[in-house]
Amino acid sequence: MSNAVRIGILGDFNPDFRSHQATTESLQHAAGKMEMELEVEWIPTPSLTVAGAEKILESFDGLWASPGSPYQSFDGMLKGIEFARRRDWPFLGTCGGFQYVLIEFARNVLGIADADSAENNSGSKNIVIYPVACAVPGRKGDAPKLSGKVPEIRLRPGSYLQSFYGKDKEIVTEEFFCNFEVNPEYEWCAMEAGFPVVARGADGEIRAIESPTHRFFIATLFQPQLSSTAKNPHPVVLAFVQAAADWERKKLDDSVLE
Numbered sequence: 001m002s003n004a005v006r007i008g009i010l011g012d013f014n015p016d017f018r019s020h021q022a023t024t025e026s027l028q029h030a031a032g033k034m035e036m037e038l039e040v041e042w043i044p045t046p047s048l049t050v051a052g053a054e055k056i057l058e059s060f061d062g063l064w065a066s067p068g069s070p071y072q073s074f075d076g077m078l079k080g081i082e083f084a085r086r087r088d089w090p091f092l093g094t095c096g097g098f099q100y101v102l103i104e105f106a107r108n109v110l111g112i113a114d115a116d117s118a119e120n121n122s123g124s125k126n127i128v129i130y131p132v133a134c135a136v137p138g139r140k141g142d143a144p145k146l147s148g149k150v151p152e153i154r155l156r157p158g159s160y161l162q163s164f165y166g167k168d169k170e171i172v173t174e175e176f177f178c179n180f181e182v183n184p185e186y187e188w189c190a191m192e193a194g195f196p197v198v199a200r201g202a203d204g205e206i207r208a209i210e211s212p213t214h215r216f217f218i219a220t221l222f223q224p225q226l227s228s229t230a231k232n233p234h235p236v237v238l239a240f241v242q243a244a245a246d247w248e249r250k251k252l253d254d255s256v257l258e
Contacts, residue, residue, distance in 0.1 A: 003252075004037035005245045008057065010080040010097065011066030013042040019067040019095065019177060019223055026228035027064075030241040033233045038241065042066075045076035057083045061251070062090035062216075062244030065097025067177070067223060070119055078104045085217065090243040092236070093219035095178055099129045101209070101219040102182055105193035112189075119180055130183040152202040153222065159198035160210050161218060164235040174207075174222035181221055182206045195219075216243035 007027055013020050024040050031038035041060070047053065057063065063084045071077045077097075081104040084091035093101045099117055106115030106128050116122045117129035153172050155162040165172055182190075182205070190197060190209045199208035199220070211217035218236065228234035 003248075004039045005031075005062070005241065005248050006039045006041070006060045007062045007064060007241070007244060008060035009040065009042045009064045009066050010045065010048070010077060011042060011068050012044050012072045014068065017068060019226065022223070022225040022228065023064065023066050023094075026225035026234055026237045027241060029228050029230050029233035030238045032230060033238065034241065034245070036241075036245060043080070045071040045073035045080070048076035048079045049073055053079065054083060057087075057089070060089075060244075061248040062092070062240060064240070065091070065093035065100060065219070067095035067097065069096030069099060069117065069180075071096070071100075074120065078107065082108055085214070088214050088217075090216040090240060090247050091214070091218070092216075092240040094223045094225065095176075095221060098208075098219040098221050099180055099182075101195075102128050102186070102189060105195065106186065106189045109193040110189055115186075115189075117180060126186070127183055128186040128189060129180045131179060132181050153199050153207050154201075156196075156198040159196075160212075160216075160239075161198045161208055161220075161236070164239045166235075174220075174224065175226035176222050177226070178221060215247060216240060 009023060027038060027040050063080060065081055077100050081101055103115050103117060106112040112126050114124040115126045115128045116124040118127050118131060153174055155165065155170055155172060162169060187206060195209045195211050197206050198210045201207050207222060208220040224234040224236040228237055
């Protein structure tokens with residue numbers, strides 16, 4: 001039996017998506033830095049709606065909700081996120097994964113049954129995720145896009161997220177590639193569900209949330225994987241892989257005691 005730490009990436013892998021390639025690569029960057037063996041597997045969202053899906057998820061030590069919305073299965077992505085939240089599995093969500101975390105909270109914790117993203121054109125009256133407020137200068141077309149490096153992400157002092165960057169780090173610059181973000185009218189959903197906001201943009205926009213009670217549960221609108229390199233793995237990805245390794249070790253110790 002392999003002692004490798006196993007990371008499951010919730011999402012529908014597309015080799016043409018830079019963010020998908022970067023997600024896998026950033027995990028290996030972290031593993032190389034930590035000198036550990038890591039197995040990475042993409043979990044297609046439709047597979048998360050079938051019988052036995054929880055057993056599949058249990059075989060991983062950490063789960064990452066990837067970019068790439070809309071997903072092949074809206075329900076599948078929500079089920080994967082719900083598993084991590086309910087079962088306290090090490091979890092990281094980025095970009096689309098972050099957006100669906102908020103939808104999952106609204107639906108399954110707060111009882112807003114039709115909470116949705118504007119991206120899905122569902123006609124819902126509860127649009128938790130809506131188009132970004134401003135377009136990048138020079139972009140053609142009607143759809144706004146938040147992309148490239150965006151400055152002045154302010155970290156909340158004392159948060160887990162800030163600790164990953166360093167206790168004296170208050171402002172960071174990260175890469176985005178998003179059409180959608182949290183509708184400010186539904187910001188309360190994160191706090192009400194028990195996941196406070198721990199990073200904001202220059203105008204107060206939500207950029208990250210975390211759980212103060214889970215072993216590791218963080219979601220960011222930005223994509224830390226895009227700026228990770230083999231020489232300098234991203235600190236958030238490093239922290240996630242460390243949490244997965246700790247969980248793998250705890251599960252192994254518990255199985256020996258049984």
